[in-house]
Amino acid sequence: MLAxxxxxxxxxxxxxxxxxxxxxxxxxxxxxxxxxxxCSFFLVGFVEASYGGTAVSMAHRLNHEEIPTDFEGxxxxxQQDQSYIKRTFGFKRxxxxxxxxxxxxxxxxxxxxxxxxxGFRVFAPETSGQMQLLAAGIAARSPGFSNVxxxxxxxxxxxxxxxxxxxxxxEAVEIIRDLPLNAEALKGFEVYLLPYSMGDTGGxxxxxxxxxxxxxxxxxxxxxxxxVTLVHEIGHHLHFRxxxxxxxxxxxxxxxxxxxxxxxxxGAGEAMTESWAESSEEVxxxxxxxxxxxxxxKYFGDLAYPEPSPWTGEKLRxxxxxxxxxxxTDSEDPWMTRSQSNHNH
Numbered sequence: 448m449l450a451x452x453x454x455x456x457x458x459x460x461x462x463x464x465x466x467x468x469x470x471x472x473x474x475x476x477x478x479x480x481x482x483x484x485x486c487s488f489f490l491v492g493f494v495e496a497s498y499g500g501t502a503v504s505m506a507h508r509l510n511h512e513e514i515p516t517d518f519e520g521x522x523x524x525x526q527q528d529q530s531y532i533k534r535t536f537g538f539k540r541x542x543x544x545x546x547x548x549x550x551x552x553x554x555x556x557x558x559x560x561x562x563x564x565x566g567f568r569v570f571a572p573e574t575s576g577q578m579q580l581l582a583a584g585i586a587a588r589s590p591g592f593s594n595v596x597x598x599x600x601x602x603x604x605x606x607x608x609x610x611x612x613x614x615x616x617x618e619a620v621e622i623i624r625d626l627p628l629n630a631e632a633l634k635g636f637e638v639y640l641l642p643y644s645m646g647d648t649g650g651x652x653x654x655x656x657x658x659x660x661x662x663x664x665x666x667x668x669x670x671x672x673x674x675v676t677l678v679h680e681i682g683h684h685l686h687f688r689x690x691x692x693x694x695x696x697x698x699x700x701x702x703x704x705x706x707x708x709x710x711x712x713x714g715a716g717e718a719m720t721e722s723w724a725e726s727s728e729e730v731x732x733x734x735x736x737x738x739x740x741x742x743x744x745k746y747f748g749d750l751a752y753p754e755p756s757p758w759t760g761e762k763l764r765x766x767x768x769x770x771x772x773x774x775x776t777d778s779e780d781p782w783m784t785r786s787q788s789n790h791n792h
Contacts (some may be wrong), residue, residue: 539590707762
């Protein structure tokens with residue numbers, strides 16, 4: 448890029464370096480302002496050239512365009528939004544965040560399926576992809592998150608999968624409706640079906656929500672993948688909602704479960720690890736899947752403890768179905784708490 452060398456004396460035109468008369472104060476101020484403007488245009492042009500020349504705010508775009516419905520569109524929006532953020536040096540970030548949050552909440556108010564006014568809600572892969580894009584735009588403008596990859600969720604890397612691999616909305620709804628849970632247990636529960644895979648992880652969730660990943664293309668997944676993953680994650684939702692380890696009532700219910708299962712308390716663990724196999728929360732969710740779900744797929748043999756006897760299994764079922772009789776804890780916002788660790792696989 449061609450640049451001009453500015454004589455040093457223009458920075459203080461009040462000094463006469465050529466023997467002429469000293470400039471007036473008004474002229475001095477005008478020249479200084481013009482110099483600042485010239486420098487600003489030079490820097491903006493340099494930054495724009497450095498980042499491909501196309502910089503469009505995601506927040507501004509929402510006023511004129513529909514959010515894309517496929518990965519190529521989402522990727523383009525995010526890349527051009529990143530160029531905009533770098534070009535503007537972080538100006539207007541708070542206003543952008545407000546607009547992006549409003550758009551995200553609007554999508555959240557319009558699920559692709561809702562089971563009665565206060566029932567569970569399911570979001571199709573296209574909608575979940577749009578919401579992931581908006582959440583990434585918010586994170587890119589938030590302190591401490593600007594360097595986090597937009598293709599990640601709760602620290603897990605995302606990879607786009609073809610549409611025929613995406614979790615099916617109708618199947619997910621049928622799986623949930625077949626569970627013998629009352630409406631209170633699933634009140635406001637949100638299911639986000641993703642157009643992305645998450646490596647070895649099929650699902651992730653917490654109190655009031657779950658994200659269900661697409662299976663990896665070309666990789667042999669577990670039988671009845673969507674049912675196994677979704678019902679397991681609903682198990683996590685139940686223990687977060689009715690058995691929080693932050694109060695005495697929740698701890699008492701955990702003690703009851705652990706005595707019934709005859710296992711010790713072990714904290715959460717990452718998927719496909721020994722700590723996952725020992726985790727009480729993972730054992731809980733697998734027990735829930737087998738004894739409350741359709742049971743088309745029994746235990747996989749990947750837990751650290753023996754399978755319960757049929758008698759114990761029936762007692763576990765009774766325990767799980769009784770949980771909604773207790774006072775629930777408030778659901779979490781899955782998009783605004785996506786950096787926190789209070790979730791399970």
